[in-house]
Each structure stands twice: as C-alpha cells, then as structure tokens.
Amino acid sequence: MQAKIAKLKEIKILFVEDEVDLITIISDTLSKLGANFVTAHNGEEGLEALAQNDDIQLVVTDINMPVMNGIEMIRQIRESGSDIPCIIMSAHTEPEYLKSADELNVTDYILKPFDFIKFINLIGDLKI
Numbered sequence: 001m002q003a004k005i006a007k008l009k010e011i012k013i014l015f016v017e018d019e020v021d022l023i024t025i026i027s028d029t030l031s032k033l034g035a036n037f038v039t040a041h042n043g044e045e046g047l048e049a050l051a052q053n054d055d056i057q058l059v060v061t062d063i064n065m066p067v068m069n070g071i072e073m074i075r076q077i078r079e080s081g082s083d084i085p086c087i088i089m090s091a092h093t094e095p096e097y098l099k100s101a102d103e104l105n106v107t108d109y110i111l112k113p114f115d116f117i118k119f120i121n122l123i124g125d126l127k128i
Contacts, residue, residue: 004124005033011128012053013037016046016061016070017089022114029116043068047076056084057128060110060119063090063097071097074104085126089114 013030017023018041030037038053040046042065050056059077061070074086088101091112101109108122 001120004120007126008120008123009034009036011036011057011123012055013058013060014040014046014049014053014056016040016043016049016059016065016073018042018062018065022112026114042066043070043073043076046070046073050077050082050084058123058126059084059086060089061086063088063092071100071104074106075100078104085128087122 013035015023015026015037017026017039023039023041027039038049038056040049043061044067046059046061050059059074061073063070070088077084077086083105085107086104087108087110088106089110089112090097093111098109107126110118110122
C-alpha cells in the first residue's frame with residue numbers, strides 16, 4: 001500500500017465533483033496523504049482547471065453535475081485530442097452512462113460511495 005500511496009503523491013489529479021461534503025472529504029484525505037490535486041465543481045470548471053494546469057495527469061469526475069456533466073467534459077477532453085486517463089465516480093450504473101464511458105475510453109468507473117482504498121489501489125495500478 002505504501003508504494004501505491006507514493007505513486008499517488010507523484011501525479012497531479014483533477015477531481016470534479018459538485019457535492020460539497022464529498023469534495024471536502026476527498027480534499028482533506030488527499031491533503032493528509034500529501035497528494036497533488038486541484039478540484040472543480042462541474043465540468044466547465046474542470047475544463048478550465050485543465051487549461052490552467054498543464055501538469056494534470058489524471059481526471060476523476062462525477063457524472064451528474066450542474067452547468068456541464070462529467071460525460072460531456074470527458075467528451076470535450078477527447079475531442080481536444082487528449083488521451084489523459086479519466087476515471088468516473090458515480091452512483092449511476094445506467095447502461096447509457098456505461099456505454100458513453102466505454103466510447104470515451106474511460107480508464108475506470110468507481111461506484112459511490114467513494115472508496116479511498118479502491119481508489120489508491122487503482123492509482124497504483126495505472127500506467128502514468
């Protein structure tokens with residue numbers, strides 16, 4: 001687990017989530033682990049954060065958010081030519097979301113409630 005946490009510290013992550021309580025918990029935990037990350041509250045803010053931080057190596061996003069949802073944000077990321085790894089974290093398992101995630105070459109799909117152990121294991125296994 002220590003090696004996976006070390007890898008978490010080596011990469012810069014963008015978290016896009018509109019639930020204030022969840023993003024606060026995620027931010028607090030990532031800070032305690034020494035992770036390098038930025039947050040956004042919707043897909044539009046996520047795209048802005050990507051444009052302002054060219055060192056982001058991973059995007060983790062919710063699907064249903066105001067202004068712009070996570071699927072549309074990933075679609076725009078892909079249309080820009082980027083193949084940055086993207087992970088969806090959502091409570092939604094509807095077939096249309098899973099199909100869109102597959103079509104957009106999403107790296108993984110984590111179901112809420114957010115599981116930090118699973119997330120750290122996933123990061124440790126990523127080829128970034």
